[in-house]
Every structure is written in C-alpha cells, then in structure tokens.
Amino acid sequence: MISLIELLDPDSEVSAVAFQLTGAKGWDDIGVRLKDGSTRLIQAKHTRADDRITFGDVVYPTIKSDGEEKASLLKSLSIAWKSTKTDYPKIECCRFR
Numbered sequence: 432m433i434s435l436i437e438l439l440d441p442d443s444e445v446s447a448v449a450f451q452l453t454g455a456k457g458w459d460d461i462g463v464r465l466k467d468g469s470t471r472l473i474q475a476k477h478t479r480a481d482d483r484i485t486f487g488d489v490v491y492p493t494i495k496s497d498g499e500e501k502a503s504l505l506k507s508l509s510i511a512w513k514s515t516k517t518d519y520p521k522i523e524c525c526r527f528r
Contacts, residue, residue: 457511
C-alpha cells in the first residue's frame with residue numbers, strides 16, 4: 432500500500448491520485464496511477480459504522496428491507512472489477528477498512 436508520505440516524494444512511483452472516481456461503484460474511492468502505467472483502485476470504507484465486517488458479509492447475499500436480495504460484497508466488487516478492468520489494462524484492486 433502507498434503511504435501518504437510517499438505521495439510527496441518526487442522519486443515516488445506515483446504519478447497521480449484521484450478521489451471519488453466516476454465509474455464502477457465499488458472501486459471508486461481512491462485511484463492511484465503509477466509511472467509504469469498501472470493503476471491501483473482502492474475501496475477504502477464500509478458503509479456500516481462501528482460494525483465489524485464478517486466472512487458472511489463478504490460471501491453471502493443480504494436481504495434488503497423490501498425483500499429484494501442484494502449481492503454479497505465479494506460478488507459486487509467482482510462485478511465492478513470486471514467492468515473496470517477494460518478501462519485500466521494494468522489494474523490492481525485493493526479493499527481495506
């Protein structure tokens with residue numbers, strides 16, 4: 432992971448950073464373009480405050496209040512990655528909380 436201090440270093444591998452990118456929801460929080468032409472897309476938060484993310488949250492779908500099934504976090508991030516990778520030929524996606 433790239434530290435904020437590294438972004439200030441003129442010899443850093445980073446060429447550009449953007450926040451709240453347009454495009455596929457899920458990999459839109461932070462985009463880091465590197466000098467070698469690759470891109471790192473980062474999902475940096477989870478929407479539930481003061482709650483731990485569990486294995487079940489990652490792999491199992493949830494049921495919304497209207498009874499509709501919502502895709503698991505893993506599936507929704509996978510779908511977003513598949514639609515994003517055509518725009519970024521050398522891409523790395525990272526998620527952290």
